[in-house]
Amino acid sequence: MHKPPGFPTELPASLVVDPARVRQLNDRPLRSGDYVLYWMQQSQRAADNHALTYGIEAANLCRLPLLVVFGLTMHYPEANRRHFSFMLEGLRETSTRLAQQGIRLAMVHGHPPEVALKAGRKAALVICDRGYLRHQKQWRTAVAGEAQCPVVEIESDAVVPVDVASAKAEYAARTIRPKIKRLLPAFLKPLKTVRLQRPSLELPLRGMAMNEIDALLQSLPMQTDVPPAGRFYRGGAGEAMARLRRFIEQTLPRYAASHNQPQTDDVSHMSPYLHFGQISPLRIALEISQTQSTPELQASVDAYLEQLLIRRELAINFVHHTPDYDSYSCIPDWARQTLDAHRTDRREHLYGRDALESAGTHDAYWNAAMMEMRITGFMHTYMRMYWGKKILEWSPSPEQAFETLLALNNRYFIDGRDPNSYAGAAWIFGTHDRPWKERPIFGKVRYMAASGLERKCDIAAYVNLRAIPQ
Numbered sequence: 001m002h003k004p005p006g007f008p009t010e011l012p013a014s015l016v017v018d019p020a021r022v023r024q025l026n027d028r029p030l031r032s033g034d035y036v037l038y039w040m041q042q043s044q045r046a047a048d049n050h051a052l053t054y055g056i057e058a059a060n061l062c063r064l065p066l067l068v069v070f071g072l073t074m075h076y077p078e079a080n081r082r083h084f085s086f087m088l089e090g091l092r093e094t095s096t097r098l099a100q101q102g103i104r105l106a107m108v109h110g111h112p113p114e115v116a117l118k119a120g121r122k123a124a125l126v127i128c129d130r131g132y133l134r135h136q137k138q139w140r141t142a143v144a145g146e147a148q149c150p151v152v153e154i155e156s157d158a159v160v161p162v163d164v165a166s167a168k169a170e171y172a173a174r175t176i177r178p179k180i181k182r183l184l185p186a187f188l189k190p191l192k193t194v195r196l197q198r199p200s201l202e203l204p205l206r207g208m209a210m211n212e213i214d215a216l217l218q219s220l221p222m223q224t225d226v227p228p229a230g231r232f233y234r235g236g237a238g239e240a241m242a243r244l245r246r247f248i249e250q251t252l253p254r255y256a257a258s259h260n261q262p263q264t265d266d267v268s269h270m271s272p273y274l275h276f277g278q279i280s281p282l283r284i285a286l287e288i289s290q291t292q293s294t295p296e297l298q299a300s301v302d303a304y305l306e307q308l309l310i311r312r313e314l315a316i317n318f319v320h321h322t323p324d325y326d327s328y329s330c331i332p333d334w335a336r337q338t339l340d341a342h343r344t345d346r347r348e349h350l351y352g353r354d355a356l357e358s359a360g361t362h363d364a365y366w367n368a369a370m371m372e373m374r375i376t377g378f379m380h381t382y383m384r385m386y387w388g389k390k391i392l393e394w395s396p397s398p399e400q401a402f403e404t405l406l407a408l409n410n411r412y413f414i415d416g417r418d419p420n421s422y423a424g425a426a427w428i429f430g431t432h433d434r435p436w437k438e439r440p441i442f443g444k445v446r447y448m449a450a451s452g453l454e455r456k457c458d459i460a461a462y463v464n465l466r467a468i469p470q
């Protein structure tokens, strides 16, 4: 393989990516190759991507081109047409933006780790980004175990790297907050841009043409699948930035006062874009914290950063340190014991998955939320809480409630299958929360009532607004 003069003997140290974001996953020595490979999976963007930047630096030092490869499988866990169409809109844009930097993004059909290994055969070095879910970790371990060159993982989808933030599963937001706040000055810093010296656009790796991708999408089962929600949420980094800018200009000042009012929709809608790595949490945090601040606006900036930096990174901490994050067994002991003690309590309403999925309950507020989720792929946080609490109340057992909740969450939300999905589901059952006054079915787990919605927000306005034509 091609080994240019001056080829480094050791893995290059980055000049711009903090070493705390870098982890070599195997101990293979650097070798000669045709290119440096970035196997893109979690951080699907061309901007503010530490893995990409590290790849560019490494390629420049090795005097090689940087090739980016994305493995596209129709068997991705729980993925459906809604998720694929949003993701592919983003990847098309990422491909164009990378090409403008002289970098080829090859979309290759196949199981992602196999695609990475195959493309890695001619690589001097393989770089991957970091994901926190079980299959994402397994795929990276498999690639690191089999690749004949170094495999380096770069963390770009958390502002504070997960292992630096905490070495254990945190009990609640209040326990992780001081740790993250202490570390923010070190990590809340813009990522410098590095230009690639040797373009990869002409590299002879066969990638899929758009019509092949469309044909693959057509192979998904049409009748039983979930339709795209592009009418409401279009994928892509450009759309993410445009939404963020609009949010900062028009809505952020009201965020502290009204982000828990579902009828106002005064939230950023960043979660679908964050989930697919189309925008970096670092970029959002920087844009929000650089907002010209008045005392009134500062309260909103703080409230927003609490969600983005504390709640979101608590969810990452949760899935990273909780091996059974997607099973009922993940909830805290106190919550399991109290729910168990109330498992035979009489349930006034009992609904199976079909009745729930078709929004056919007696509760108009809940049905409106379910319809919003089914049609648009999104739901306001406050309604997600109510929606989840009612599934617990109306299911024959807490175990069945957990399973139904996660299945619906991951099927309909564009941002489903995210660390936030699992932490959000577990919160319904007591995770990251404390015991409350004991009551039927819920025991000491926090309860939410329809009367609470009526008291705390204009729920009738929410129902009217969410009467979306299908």
Ligand SMILES: Cc1cc2nc3c(=O)[nH]c(=O)nc-3n(C[C@H](O)[C@H](O)[C@H](O)COP(=O)(O)OP(=O)(O)OC[C@H]3O[C@@H](n4cnc5c(N)ncnc54)[C@H](O)[C@@H]3O)c2cc1C
Pocket: 259, 267, 268, 269, 270, 271, 272, 274, 275, 307, 308, 309, 311, 312, 313, 315, 379, 380, 381, 382, 384, 385, 388, 409, 410, 413, 415, 416, 417, 418, 420, 421, 422, 424, 425, 427, 428
């Ligand atoms: C039962 C339940 C299920 C949930 N399922 C998901 C899911 O599948 N995917 C998902 O991304 N989020 C989920 N959440 C968390 C939260 O509701 C969404 O992240 C939020 O609604 C996204 O909207 P936004 O981007 O407009 O939020 P904003 O209010 O604008 O907040 C900005 C960002 O902060 C983070 N954030 C906000 N609220 C929370 C929270 N409660 N927990 C963790 N991070 C938060 C998100 O990254 C969000 O994009 C769930 C919450 C619950 C209670």
